[in-house]
Amino acid sequence: QKAEWALLKNAETVTADGKHFELAANIGTPKDVAGVVDNGGEAVGLYRTEFLYMESNDFPTEDEQYEAYKAVLEGMNGKPVVVRTMDIGGDKELPYFDLPHEMNPFLGYRALRISISEEGNQMFRTQLRALLRASVHGKLRIMFPMVALLNEFRKAKAVFEEEKANLKAEGVAVSDDIQVGIMIEIPAAAMIADRFAKEVDFFSIGTNDLIQYTMAADRMNEQVSYLYQPYNPSILRLIKNVIDAAHKEGKWAGMCGEMAGDQTAVPLLVGMGLDEFSMSATSILKTRSLMKRLDTNKMKELADKALTECDTMEEVVALVDEYVG
Ligand code: PEP
Numbered sequence: 001q002k003a004e005w006a007l008l009k010n011a012e013t014v015t016a017d018g019k020h021f022e023l024a025a026n027i028g029t030p031k032d033v034a035g036v037v038d039n040g041g042e043a044v045g046l047y048r049t050e051f052l053y054m055e056s057n058d059f060p061t062e063d064e065q066y067e068a069y070k071a072v073l074e075g076m077n078g079k080p081v082v083v084r085t086m087d088i089g090g091d092k093e094l095p096y097f098d099l100p101h102e103m104n105p106f107l108g109y110r111a112l113r114i115s116i117s118e119e120g121n122q123m124f125r126t127q128l129r130a131l132l133r134a135s136v137h138g139k140l141r142i143m144f145p146m147v148a149l150l151n152e153f154r155k156a157k158a159v160f161e162e163e164k165a166n167l168k169a170e171g172v173a174v175s176d177d178i179q180v181g182i183m184i185e186i187p188a189a190a191m192i193a194d195r196f197a198k199e200v201d202f203f204s205i206g207t208n209d210l211i212q213y214t215m216a217a218d219r220m221n222e223q224v225s226y227l228y229q230p231y232n233p234s235i236l237r238l239i240k241n242v243i244d245a246a247h248k249e250g251k252w253a254g255m256c257g258e259m260a261g262d263q264t265a266v267p268l269l270v271g272m273g274l275d276e277f278s279m280s281a282t283s284i285l286k287t288r289s290l291m292k293r294l295d296t297n298k299m300k301e302l303a304d305k306a307l308t309e310c311d312t313m314e315e316v317v318a319l320v321d322e323y324v325g
Pocket residue numbers: 046048087185205206207208209210256257258
């Protein structure tokens with residue numbers, strides 16, 4: 001099996017009927033890029049930039065961030081790199097940034113909510129400037145985490161455009177070809193994905209949070225872990241809604257939560273037409289091998305059945321077994 005995977009390292013990701021899907025990797029630091037290349041990753045689908053902030057004793061400077069982003073873009077050698085703007089808050093605290101103590105940090109002041117607030121504004125601009133400057137070194141895509149409202153996206157996008165114009169006025173070279181998208185990890189955004197799809201360049205579904213917020217079950221709490229159900233029809237319907245909404249506007253939809261590399265979920269996601277799958281680098285070859293065995297028409301039938309005929313997660317799992325074996 002390992003030998004088969006090794007052969008797939010430089011192969012295209014295609015299904016049995018010749019359809020291509022993009023297999024990307026999630027990374028936390030520039031050091032992770034070597035593993036992505038080693039495992040035949042076609043892109044970085046999620047660069048979690050908060051490690052830059054967490055490993056530092058103070059806010060990382062524009063130059064420090066520029067160097068990190070440049071290293072990742074160059075390491076990927078022209079392949080797409082989706083960088084997520086900082087996702088601080090929730091369980092991720094910074095010793096040098098005094099966030100208020102909250103009863104429900106996962107429902108509180110975090111991620112883009114900080115970035116578009118007055119106090120987070122400077123930090124956000126610094127990150128965007130570093131990203132814009134690095135954009136000439138590869139194929140950069142930017143995405144915002146924890147978006148619930150269209151207006152949150154519009155505000156963040158406006159800051160991006162402002163900083164882009166500022167840099168250009170300063171005579172700094174920036175790419176004019178940077179896609180700007182959002183993560184879908186809040187059910188409200190998944191429900192109105194059709195509205196978002198008119199304004200964003202792409203979606204990346206963050207199922208770790210999307211499942212937590214849809215089920216109202218803390219992703220870290222073992223006592224409610226039975227509610228953590230990626231294959232539950234409720235989650236599948238949200239995902240389908242997001243993918244269809246993207247395609248209707250000619251945009252692409254990816255996934256960067258754990259579910260994207262889950263071998264039971266992959267056949268369903270192929271059937272629903274997900275375009276990009278971003279996972280830990282070590283899952284890429286296994287997934288490429290699985291996709292080679294799948295027929296997209298058959299998987300579409302599987303997904304349709306799961307969405308319309310299944311009552312429970314268990315029924316969905318049994319159906320996948322029946323179709324994929
Ligand atoms: C997610 O929520 O699915 C996600 C990819 O982001 P994180 O795991 O960093 O919250």
